[in-house]
Each structure stands twice: as structure tokens, then as C-alpha cells.
Amino acid sequence: MHSFINNLPKAELHIHIEGSLEPELMFQLAQRNQIELPFNSVEEIRSAYNFSNLQTFLDIYYQGANVLQHEQDFYDMTMAYLLRCKEESVIHSELFFDPQTHTDRGIEIGTVISGIDRALQDAKTQWGMSSGLILCFLRHLSADAAMDTLEQALPYKDKLIGVGLDSSELGHPPEKFTAVFERALAEGLLTVAHAGEEGPADYIWQALDLLKVSRIDHGVRCIEDETLVQRLIDEQIPLTVCPQSNLKLCVVDAMSQHNILQLMDRGVLVTTNSDDPAYFGGYLNKNYTALVDSLDMTSEQAVQLARNSFAASFVSDDIKADFN
Numbered sequence: 001m002h003s004f005i006n007n008l009p010k011a012e013l014h015i016h017i018e019g020s021l022e023p024e025l026m027f028q029l030a031q032r033n034q035i036e037l038p039f040n041s042v043e044e045i046r047s048a049y050n051f052s053n054l055q056t057f058l059d060i061y062y063q064g065a066n067v068l069q070h071e072q073d074f075y076d077m078t079m080a081y082l083l084r085c086k087e088e089s090v091i092h093s094e095l096f097f098d099p100q101t102h103t104d105r106g107i108e109i110g111t112v113i114s115g116i117d118r119a120l121q122d123a124k125t126q127w128g129m130s131s132g133l134i135l136c137f138l139r140h141l142s143a144d145a146a147m148d149t150l151e152q153a154l155p156y157k158d159k160l161i162g163v164g165l166d167s168s169e170l171g172h173p174p175e176k177f178t179a180v181f182e183r184a185l186a187e188g189l190l191t192v193a194h195a196g197e198e199g200p201a202d203y204i205w206q207a208l209d210l211l212k213v214s215r216i217d218h219g220v221r222c223i224e225d226e227t228l229v230q231r232l233i234d235e236q237i238p239l240t241v242c243p244q245s246n247l248k249l250c251v252v253d254a255m256s257q258h259n260i261l262q263l264m265d266r267g268v269l270v271t272t273n274s275d276d277p278a279y280f281g282g283y284l285n286k287n288y289t290a291l292v293d294s295l296d297m298t299s300e301q302a303v304q305l306a307r308n309s310f311a312a313s314f315v316s317d318d319i320k321a322d323f324n
């Protein structure tokens with residue numbers, strides 16, 4: 001079953017590229033850029049990865065991103081992830097990046113986008129892997145800061161497929177970002193948002209109705225609102241679920257209690273994704289095999305998840321037809 005999953009062509013739709021920065025590369029970049037890390041070894045970094053909720057993870061994740069300074073650093077991080085995709089039969093990926101994590105440290109948004117995009121183009125030419133890039137606004141920062149970030153990114157619009165919303169969810173409802181999402185939509189960008197990870201089902205309603213999202217990232221708390229679940233089914237609104245992340249951030253107490261297969265069996269268009277693989281102990285295949293090991297996922301269900309990943313992606317309809 002594990003090798004079946006490994007060979008199954010898949011798309012990944014919820015991966016924060018800064019969350020793919022492995023401790024080894026973090027250490028290497030810290031040395032290359034003469035940045036002080038509060039850790040003395042790769043082992044020390046790994047042993048700090050014990051989280052009790054989203055915020056305890058974000059604190060350490062933003063700190064790790066400090067080693068990223070130059071275009072080549074963003075290229076190296078992205079290429080490491082794409083090589084991993086190649087090994088795991090991930091043939092299409094839609095990646096998030098957090099520009100404000102970098103621009104707030106004085107790094108030009110163009111440096112960030114160019115480094116990531118150059119790796120995406122190389123993966124396309126070298127092994128035919130397709131991809132898309134989604135700019136995420138940090139929701140713990142202001143709506144004005146998000147609008148300013150969108151303005152800075154517009155000269156690079158041709159390298160983006162959409163915008164998203166991430167970081168600390170509780171206390172930062174989607175409605176805070178209605179104006180900036182409206183502007184992004186007017187610019188022809190698609191929209192997605194993290195909602196219903198730690199936040200209530202109401203945040204999912206807001207993301208749908210106010211931010212006009214095409215997908216919900218996480219969304220597992222939809223289960224608390226039966227009318228919402230029915231809407232997700234009726235409108236086939238995809239959820240990009242991240243099982244291993246949910247376990248590591250204590251959104252679920254045990255993988256055996258995860259609701260992803262229950263939602264799929266009810267007809268919700270769920271997908272499986274890695275979120276921040278360097279921090280949560282595994283890439284995409286690990287997220288599939290965890291469902292086999294803890295929820296007795298069948299090969300038919302694994303194939304359905306892989307099918308859903310293409311159906312929920314932003315690739316064109318004729319390319320989607322090839323994966324059905």
C-alpha cells in the first residue's frame with residue numbers, strides 16, 4: 001500500500017514553501033548568510049518542534065524564515081521541495097508563500113517571487129512538473145498591510161495564480177480582509193483562505209461569502225455546522241485538509257479521530273496535503289500513509305483523494321480531464 005501511494009500521481013494544494021525549509025538547509029543558509037540561529041545543531045532544531053497549538057508553531061516557523069535573504073536562498077528552498085515532489089509522484093503543486101515574513105525584514109518582494117518562480121520554471125522544464133504560486137496575507141497583521149503587500153506584488157501578477165490568508169486564525173476573521181480580496185479578484189486572481197482550522201465554522205462562511213474563495217484551506221471544523229457541510233457538498237467546494245499538521249498542532253487528539261474520510265464518504269471534496277512538511281514530520285505521502293495506518297484507508301479511498309486533488313486544483317479543465 002505504501003508503494004502504491006508513492007507511485008500514485010498526485011497534486012498538492014496546501015504547502016507553505018517556508019514550511020518546507022528543513023533544519024539542514026536552515027543551518028546551511030544561516031552559515032552562508034551569517035545569521036545567528038538560537039540553536040546549535042540540526043538535532044536541537046528538530047527537538048524544538050513540539051507544538052501545542054498553531055501559535056506555538058508559528059513563533060518558531062517565522063524565526064526559521066529569517067535565514068532566507070537572497071534570491072538563491074528562495075530558489076534552493078523551493079527546489080528542495082520540488083525534488084521531493086518528484087520522488088513522491090507529486091506532479092502538480094500549488095504553493096503558498098508569505099511575502100510579509102520577508103518584506104518586514106527589508107527583503108524585496110521581487111527577490112522572494114523571483115527565487116521561488118525560477119525553481120518552479122526549472123522543475124517544469126527539467127521534469128514537466130506543473131505548479132502555481134499563491135500569495136498569502138498574514139492575518140495577524142492589518143488589512144492595510146495586506147493591501148500594501150498586494151500593491152507591491154502586482155508587478156509580478158503574471159507569476160501568481162491567487163491570494164490566500166494564513167497565520168494566527170483566532171481573533172482574525174476573514175471579514176477583516178474583504179477589501180483586499182475584492183481588489184485581488186478584480187485583478188483576476190483566484191482566492192483561497194485558511195478557515196476552520198482552529199477558528200469556528202463561521203469563519204468558513206465568511207471566507208465563502210465575503211472573500212469569495214474557490215477553496216477552503218483546512219476547514220475541518222465545518223463538521224460543527226450541518227448546514228455548512230451540506231453547502232460544501234452541494235457546491236463541491238474543496239477543502240485542502242492537512243492530517244499530519246492537524247495532529248502536530250493538536251487540532252485533533254489522535255489521527256484515528258481525524259474526520260477527513262468521514263467527510264469524503266459524505267461527498268465533501270476533500271484533499272490531503274502536507275502544510276509545513278519540514279515541521280510536521282512528513283511530506284505528502286506521509287499524509288496519505290498516516291490515513292492508511294490510523295484510519296484503515298483503502299486503496300480506493302487513496303485514489304479518490306488523488307482524483308480530488310486534481311479536481312480541486314486550479315489547472316485548466318482540459319488538463320483536469322486527463323486525470324479522471
Ligand code: HPA
Binds near residue numbers: 194197276
Ligand atoms: N495555519 C495558519 N497559518 C500557517 C499554517 C497553518 O497551518 N502553516 C503556515 N502558516
Ligand code: ZN
Binds near residue numbers: 014217
Ligand atoms: Zn496552512
